[in-house]
């Protein structure tokens with residue numbers, strides 16, 4: 023490969039090349055004057071907790087709330103009879119890269135009122151921790167685990183916050199973050215070696231291993247880490 | 256004799272096992288190494304005929320390709336015509352592993368273990384671009400070609416291969432079996448016992464195989480690579 | 495069925511729970527799903543699903559692809575209803591761009607999506623029937639699926655990996671005679687469906703294996719995020735085609751089947767009826783299929799015609815730029831959902847105004863549906879666990895992504 027790197031280096035580096043310097047956009051592309059009954063009510067009820075409101079893609083209302091009070095806001099949205107967002111459609115996260123905060127996105131739908139609302143919370147990269155909403159919607163259980171696995175966001179009070187898609191002994195980091203290269207951090211040989219040395223006890227919780235009176239089968243110590251000696255050249 | 260029964264010792268390597276086999280006087284015996292005799296060719300014919308017409312596939316189907324594999328087993332394409340209607344979901348009674356679909360690293364040990372559990376003689380088919388080379392998914396989670404994990408006899412290209420393609424691949428396995436001989440089977444099909452649970456390829460080879468476009472453009476024929484310095488392994492020496 | 499509590503046969507006889515591992519490579523798990531079961535005898539005390547064995551990193555890969563290059567990834571995600579995924583992805587991007595597709599394109603997409611709903615339900619039907627021990631429905635279902643395969647192939651050239659849509663339209667218009675083949679399918683398919691139904695709906699074994707198995711109430715189902723046929727089997731009337739219609743679904747005449755008990759049998763009935771309703775929609779869509787262009791003519795997304803490219807420098811450059819750089823999508827984000835064959839199928843696309851998405855997220859219906867299996871299976875027998883898993887209609891490609 024020459025000095026400037028080949029096309030593959032660009033693939034490894036990731037999509038930062040196409041990154042706008044602004045980071046996360048903070049203005050909708052829909053009609054800014056349009057109002058949404060739930061947003062108006064939220065503003066009246068929670069005041070300054072509601073940080074920002076925008077309209078995206080024509081008619082989709084997005085409301086940014088303070089990350090510290092996400093559960094209070096969502097609980098009210100779920101239980102208030104005027105709004106009743108009883109279906110939590112999706113929980114996910116967006117990393118815009120370039121050090122901008124990670125957005126947690128809650129997509130809500132009210133079956134009775136036939137209304138949708140998107141609630142976003144922004145977490146700075148050095149404080150990736152937010153209250154779990156599993157007590158409100160059981161849907162959030164796996165969806166939050168997935169966000170934890172792929173973005174490394176910590177959900178406080180989550181009943182079972184483990185990796186869900188990647189193996190338990192995965193040591194390369196959180197794949198959907200923008201600074202994570204497409205092919206992973208380790209070399210292919212190292213990845214193969216690690217894959218084949220997976221220990222199935224990693225996937226059992228300690229309680230599960232207690233079943234049938236087989237105590238003492240403790241999960242093995244995690245080996246290696248990103249900063250460990252096994253990093254790929 | 257078993258391969259592991261040396262008192263307290265490490266598992267034997269392939270070379271040692273072969274040496275032991277020769278020490279026991281197998282060479283040139285009735286079904287021993289080397290020189291085929293009148294008897295062995297006739298026995299070969301019968302054994303190969305039986306083997307090739309009752310191949311029991313072990314379907315290791317993971318993704319889209321598995322759906323095509325199911326289509327080939329269903330009425331329109333009807334694998335039963337080739338003596339393969341009995342999909343063996345237990346690896347211990349299977350002869351040919353059909354790996355159909357994407358194999359992420361999380362699944363790699365499962366694939367390896369299923370291969371290790373299959374009885375000799377065994378063959379394997381890698382069905383589809385993903386299984387053969389990672390396909391379009393050159394990402395952090397995907398095995399770039401299952402030949403880094405297990406040995407592969409036949410690659411079926413396509414995304415997904417049509418059922419006819421899979422059937423053709425299975426017929427190539429039958430063709431391969433036709434040319435096998437009991438007299439050299441012991442050498443060719445034995446897997447080094449120390450390989451159990453290990454990757455099929457060593458570190459250098461994995462890098463060569465899994466590089467960008469690696470596997471798909473460097474493939475020569477069957478499992479051997481063109482222009483790499485990879486050592487010859489006996490299990491790749493099949494005719 | 496929580497009343498089926500374990501009772502020790504005799505006082506003093508001790509029983510101990512045991513841990514059983516099903517999968518990840520097991521024919522009854524419909525893919526590479528691993529279920530860790532704690533059993534007391536044959537009764538399931540607790541199930542812990544373990545997923546991720548097919549994690550292909552679609553979402554990460556999408557961030558390295560231009561907007562149109564993502565289309566081929568979508569059909570590899572749910573290989574049971576590929577056209578549905580093709581359509582919903584481009585619908586989300588078009589919504590973000592504020593692009594209105596042509597009338598013909600809308601009807602064409604409705605045709606394709608309803609066809610694939612049948613396609614997907616047929617696979618579910620065949621494999622579920624195998625799980626209760628009936629092999630014949632599998633063969634019948636695959637025979638009909640084979641006809642849809644041929645329709646796929648006649649239109650797109652591929653049997654499963656169709657990649658038929660482009661932003662702003664389709665990759666091509668229907669070939670000649672395609673609608674006749676589809677009409678032929680619509681006319682003859684109900685006969686096979688009746689045959690399969692006569693094999694299963696009143697079959698004693700099937701009833702015994704599905705009635706009152708895996709019951710979930712409507713409220714719980716909603717709280718757990720059930721959508722699609724699974725939710726409607728529990729009696730909640732939520733169908734995106736009716737409640738938040740897209741592509742003029744409100745003008746089609748069809749019913750949404752609703753179950754009562756929320757057990758495996760109701761989920762079976764709902765899906766069977768959905769296939770018939772899809773046939774009705776197909777009939778109406780075939781009737782109204784308008785003439786006209788299938789692709790929009792918007793310089794942002796549509797390629798100039800080949801003759802123009804050959805004669806005119808401007809068009810040539812335009813073509814070149816669209817192909818090499820890809821289209822640009824205005825900054826913003828958009829969530830767009832359709833009623834998929836397995837539930838609410840949504841795409842969440844985030845753009846920063848560039849040629850590649852910042853984030854491409856699939857709202858996975860079977861991922862959410864599967865997370866409920868631990869609750870559904872508690873207290874049932876192991877064989878019922880298999881039936882419950884089958885009745886949820888999961889596809890691992892989309893669960894693990």
Ligand code: SF4
Nearest residue numbers: 319383384385414415
């Ligand atoms: S080769 Fe194509 S069809 Fe087969 S598993 Fe891979 S993506 Fe799917």
